[in-house]
Amino acid sequence: MASETDPACAVAHGAGGPVTETRTLVAVFSSPVAEFLLRYGQDLGYRAVLFDPDETRTAGVPGAEATAVLPDLDADTDVVVTDHHRAELGPVLRDVLAQPVRWAGVMGNPRHEGPHVAALRALGVAEADIARVHRPIGLDIGSRRPAEIAIAALAGLIADRNGRPGGFFPR
Template identity: 80%
Template sequence: MASETDAACAVAHGEGAAEQETRTLVAVFASPVASFLLRYGQDLGYRPVLFDPDPSRSIDVAVKVTSVLPDLDEDTDVVVTDHHRPELGPALRDVLARPVRWVGVMGNPRHEGPHVEALRSLGVPQADIDRVHRPIGLDIGSRRPAEIAIATLAGLIADRNSRPGGFFTR
């Protein structure tokens, strides 16, 4: 039986337990995508956190919501879900000052992200600006918030596991 030698197969068949990890997923800015991202992220083993500097904003998911950036470590993935917010630069600057594993900004890959100029204007070093991924997620033609969240999470999983993402080829 394949599950006897393959731990992932055993987990998929309910014959084993998945590894317990201490991972944090921070969605920056309340948005429809953040709602799905954090909901699905929790199912994937992340500790979900919504960071929005505007305490009046929230989403419909039972997650920790904070208007102050929490402690972030090397097991933290950060996804900025709205690149139009005026707080984009300061929020990203503060994230980049932490030892996060991964940080990305959603947006159209055909244009330079507004985060680049926002960070430059705040004096953020180019090496830190270069840590910001854009575009993010797997290219699956996502259009809806749930699809964008799935593509983003799939990309995070692939990156964490040092895989390129996409379909297997024979």
């Protein structure tokens, strides 16, 4: 049987080992993309956290933590900013970058410099820290709806975590 000899096939049939790492996915700012990102992230084994400094917007996603105070973040934390139009963007991202997060990214159009760059510079954040912020985020799959954007972002995070470029396998 193929699943007995091919580890990838065995995993596809549910024979994957137990998850031994604790990964955290923080969606910054409540949005439709954040909802899908956290819901799907839980299915991928992430501890899902919605952070929005406006406590009236932290209604959250079932199973996800919701907070108006930025939690302590560590090297196993991936942070995705889901709204680059919020006035709090600069201070929130500055505070995220002050912690040892594994990955931080901001959604947005890749044809324009993200508003986070000017906001972080105005706050005196070092250029090296500003360069840690990924933009655009996720794999380029032509996403047009919140669920698709969330899938593209999560696929990009998985590829990055596994040291892969993402995309299709060569034929």
